[in-house]
Amino acid sequence: MHDEPGDRSRSGRLLLLLLILAVVLALTGAGSLVFASGFGLRTPQRSGATIAPPADPVGGAVTVEALAPSAPVSLEIPAIEVHSSLLRLRLNPDGTVEVPPLDSPDAGWYENSPTPGERGPAVILGHVDSARTGPGVFFDLRAVLPGDGITVGRADGTSASFRVDRVAEYPKTAFPTAAVYGDIDHAGLRLITCGGAFDRSARSYEDNIVVYASAVSAGQAG
Template structure:
C-alpha cells in the first residue's frame, strides 16, 4: 500500500518543465508543478554530427592490367529498434480523450483539456475536483504517435485526489484511455520514476517519440509549506499496447 498522503493546499502544479505543441518538430518542455512542457517545440532527435570518415583510396598496381575487383563486403546487420519504441508499434489517428480507467488503482475519471497559461506553464486541472485529469490539448492525443501528456492531482484541500495511488503502478500495469472516436487505447507501463522538480529530466519525459506513448504525471515527495508545493514529480511511462472499439 502506498504511504499515507499529507493533504495540502494544491496551489502547486504537479510537474517541472515545458510541453510540446502539435505541428512543430518535437515536443516542448514545460516546468510543471503539475505537469509539463514548454512553449516552443524542440526537435529532440539526436544526430551524429561527426565528420564522415575519409573514403579509402585503392592503390592501382604499376601494370597495364587492371587489378581484379575486390569482393563486395557483406551488408551490415540492421540496427535493432530502440526499446520501447520499436518500429511498427500500433498508433491511432487523432481523437480527444474522454475518460481514463486504471482498475488496478481504482482510477475512473473524465478528462479536461489543458493549455499553457500566461505564465508560460501548463495550467493544472481545477483544484476543486478530486476526480479529474487533464491532457495537454496542443500536444498529441493519447494513441497518436508521440508522447501524450496526462496530469492529475495527488491530493486537494479536502483529501486524496485521482492520482493518489499512481505510485502503486509497476511495469506491466495497464492504463485505458477511452477516446471520442469510440476507440479504447490500452497502454502498458514500462517505467515508474520519481524526479526532483529542481532537476526534472525534460528531454526524457517530453521528447518526441516515433511510437504512441503516454506520460502520467503527478506530485510526489515532501510537501514544502513555504512554497506550498511538493518537491518531486512522479512520472509513469507507458506505450500503446492495443486498441479496441467500444
C-alpha cells in the first residue's frame, strides 16, 4: 500500500503550512524578547547616582521659613521635564504606602506626610515605567542632580521651591525608612520611584531611587 502522489503532496503542503506557522510564532517570540529587553523594560541610565548618608541641605535651605499646610496640586522638575498633577496617596492596609495607578501619568503625594513647604519630609511617589504605557512620570528621576530645582504648586495658590540635595539608590530589601521618612528640622521633599534591575519573577524593580530636596523659597504660584 503506497501513498498516492496526491496524498503525498497534500501532506507535504500541510507540513509546509505548519512550518510557516511555526516560523511566524518563533519570529513573534523573538520580537517580544527584543521588546522586553528594549523599550518596555528599559531602565534609565545616568551617572552620578550614589548611595550616601544623609547630607545637609544645599544652599542653606534650613533658613527658609516653613509654610502653613496646604495640599500640593502640581509638581515641576524642569531638569527632567516633569510637569505633573499630584494625586493623593494613603497607606495600604498592609502598611505599605499606596502608589499611583500604574497607568497614571501623574505622581502622588503621600497625605500622611507634611504638605510640601511645611516643616518635615513631604513624600511624593511616581512610577518609573509600565509595560503597558512605557516610561512613567519619574522615568528620568535618576538623572536629577544635586542643585536641580523642584517646584510644588499648592492648593492655596502658593508654591514651594526646593533644591535637590542628593539622589540615592537603595535595594528594596534595605530601604532606609528612617532616613527617608524620619523627622527633619526643615521643609524637605522626598521623591521616590523604582530603579535598578527588573526582577521578572517578582515583577518588580530591585531598587528604589530617592531624591532628597530642601525648601529654598516659597511664594505665590504663577
